[in-house]
Amino acid sequence: MPILLDHVNYIYEADTPLAQKALNDICLEIPDGQFIGVIGHTGSGKSTLMQHLNGLVKATSGHIYFDGEDIDGAGFDKRALRSKVGLVFQYPEHQLFEIDVFSDVCFGPKNLGLSQEDAEARAREALESVGIPEELYHMSPFEISGGQKRRVAIAGVLAMKPRVLILDEPTAGLDPRGRDEILHQIKSLQEQTGMTILLVSHSMEDVAEYVDRIIVMNQGSVMLDGGPREIFRHYRELEEIGLAAPQVTYIMHMLSEKGLNVDVDVTTIHEATREIVEALKHP
Amino acid sequence: MLRDITLGQYYQTDSVIHRLDPRVKLGGTILYIISLFFFENIFGYLVAAAFLAVVIALSRIPFKYIVKGMKAILFLLLITVIFNLFLTPGTPLVEFFGGRIRITYEGLKYAVFMAIRLSFLIVGSSIMTLTTTPNNLTDGMERMMRPLKLIRVPVHEITMMMSIALRFIPILLEETDKIMKAQMARGADFENGNLIRRAKAMVPLLVPLFISAIRRANDLAMAMEARCYRGGEGRTKMKPLIYQSRDRIAYLSLAIYLVCGIVVGRL
Numbered sequence: 001m002p003i004l005l006d007h008v009n010y011i012y013e014a015d016t017p018l019a020q021k022a023l024n025d026i027c028l029e030i031p032d033g034q035f036i037g038v039i040g041h042t043g044s045g046k047s048t049l050m051q052h053l054n055g056l057v058k059a060t061s062g063h064i065y066f067d068g069e070d071i072d073g074a075g076f077d078k079r080a081l082r083s084k085v086g087l088v089f090q091y092p093e094h095q096l097f098e099i100d101v102f103s104d105v106c107f108g109p110k111n112l113g114l115s116q117e118d119a120e121a122r123a124r125e126a127l128e129s130v131g132i133p134e135e136l137y138h139m140s141p142f143e144i145s146g147g148q149k150r151r152v153a154i155a156g157v158l159a160m161k162p163r164v165l166i167l168d169e170p171t172a173g174l175d176p177r178g179r180d181e182i183l184h185q186i187k188s189l190q191e192q193t194g195m196t197i198l199l200v201s202h203s204m205e206d207v208a209e210y211v212d213r214i215i216v217m218n219q220g221s222v223m224l225d226g227g228p229r230e231i232f233r234h235y236r237e238l239e240e241i242g243l244a245a246p247q248v249t250y251i252m253h254m255l256s257e258k259g260l261n262v263d264v265d266v267t268t269i270h271e272a273t274r275e276i277v278e279a280l281k282h283p
Numbered sequence: 284m285l286r287d288i289t290l291g292q293y294y295q296t297d298s299v300i301h302r303l304d305p306r307v308k309l310g311g312t313i314l315y316i317i318s319l320f321f322f323e324n325i326f327g328y329l330v331a332a333a334f335l336a337v338v339i340a341l342s343r344i345p346f347k348y349i350v351k352g353m354k355a356i357l358f359l360l361l362i363t364v365i366f367n368l369f370l371t372p373g374t375p376l377v378e379f380f381g382g383r384i385r386i387t388y389e390g391l392k393y394a395v396f397m398a399i400r401l402s403f404l405i406v407g408s409s410i411m412t413l414t415t416t417p418n419n420l421t422d423g424m425e426r427m428m429r430p431l432k433l434i435r436v437p438v439h440e441i442t443m444m445m446s447i448a449l450r451f452i453p454i455l456l457e458e459t460d461k462i463m464k465a466q467m468a469r470g471a472d473f474e475n476g477n478l479i480r481r482a483k484a485m486v487p488l489l490v491p492l493f494i495s496a497i498r499r500a501n502d503l504a505m506a507m508e509a510r511c512y513r514g515g516e517g518r519t520k521m522k523p524l525i526y527q528s529r530d531r532i533a534y535l536s537l538a539i540y541l542v543c544g545i546v547v548g549r550l
Binding site: 051054056079082083086087088089092094095096097107108111112142156157160 | 461462464465466467468469470471472486487490491494495
């Protein structure tokens with residue numbers, strides 16, 4: 001089992017009067033190759049949880065195993081772990097610093113100890129996979145557009161060839177088109193490489209179309225964990241914690257209540273359209 | 284990681300000390316610091332310690348929290364003590380290497396006094412910042428420095444700059460923490476290697492940090508202009524500072540402390 005979380009707790013600012021429980025007894029299994037959406041409200045602990053997975057934050061109690069090894073165990077190489085579990089932070093464009101786009105993407109692979117040539121090859125590959133055209137390679141990362149910056153920053157992590165890629169709100173602050181582009185690229189990346197992907201978001205709409213599994217976080221605990229169809233069936237509970245199911249779910253439920261024979265479990269607009277057309281053809 | 288720096292950060296709770304007028308706290312801190320350098324014997328420091336203990340107790344800030352902030356200046360304290368210990372001339376107590384390095388009686392005395400002075404100074408002034416919001420603090424400063432306006436000192440502008448700077452400390456700390464983590468996630472190593480390698484490792488941290496600071500400054504300037512800020516001329520306060528009876532009591536206690544301290548400390 002690649003990643004296993006065993007009763008993980010995290011207390012923020014432990015031992016100070018500001019102490020706050022950020023994670024509460026988290027037990028999770030993350031198998032290889034899954035595309036997982038991690039959903040939760042601001043402050044639900046989702047970002048903190050993600051930072052545990054590559055050892056940036058140490059659990060107050062509990063264990064995290066990567067390939068069966070305890071990541072807080074003595075002699076465990078955390079830097080090696082960070083190359084296997086790539087983490088793209090919120091607003092990753094804020095971490096860009098090099099003189100040009102290309103050398104910024106090379107930063108990660110070079111830190112892994114790769115030669116200049118290998119690092120460049122990986123940077124090229126990573127930039128291609130996020131759709132950055134070659135004419136931008138030698139521009140300053142501060143001259144390109146917001147959406148491009150974001151993709152360059154994602155490429156910076158991809159160039160390390162992680163087995164697990166965590167993206168913390170990769171679409172925050174992007175317009176709908178930029179959002180769709182990034183999400184599509186992530187999906188096709190996952191299909192091509194079989195990488196495990198964890199996509200953190202507060203919007204069901206964002207993830208519904210792409211993921212195989214959804215983990216819903218609330219107040220530091222895992223509230224729901226399952227396939228999208230299963231999760232959206234709980235749409236009333238989701239509403240109680242300030243989240244919502246995708247609009248499709250609501251429409252399908254309403255149609256069903258009005259007597260139209262449709263499957264209320266569909267998750268994408270595409271499926272919903274087909275379902276409604278079918279139901280109207282054969283009443 | 285960087286959140287561990289508690290020195291100088293406001294600590295939210297409700298206490299008598301928190302409610303005091305910032306001018307009392309500012310003036311009190313300054314007088315307290317000056318008093319520390321007046322004492323010539325250990326009894327004066329006992330009075331100072333007692334005074335500090337009472338203030339800490341009244342402020343309802345856990346002692347542990349204050350001590351945590353001291354860690355940041357431990358190194359400075361150590362250097363001061365070592366220099367005083369070894370470099371003060373006088374009656375030798377212990378000699379090493381045939382008298383080339385020696386600890387003198389005076390050196391020991393200065394080292395101990397210096398350590399006490401510095402730690403009391405830090406604790407005393409951190410009590411002020413721990414119990415006063417940055418806004419309150421600069422309000423107090425502005426009011427206290429008002430006479431300087433007569434000699435054309437831009438008091439309002441100075442205090443405004445100060446309150447902005449103070450306001451940005453926690454934000455920039457948080458930002459540093461975030462960027463550090465982001466670069467560590469890309470394999471950056473801030474802990475190992477020699478001095479040159481470590482200095483080089485700071486570039487991926489400093490460049491984004493400066494950019495973000497400039498961006499924030501720009502945004503703030505725009506937000507201030509959008510609300511018609513144009514300096515201190517004719518500006519009124521929503522909550523003007525007015526002395527209450529507790530402030531008078533505080534001034535009185537301070538005076539008693541000073542008298543006691545000077546009488547005992549300079550016998």
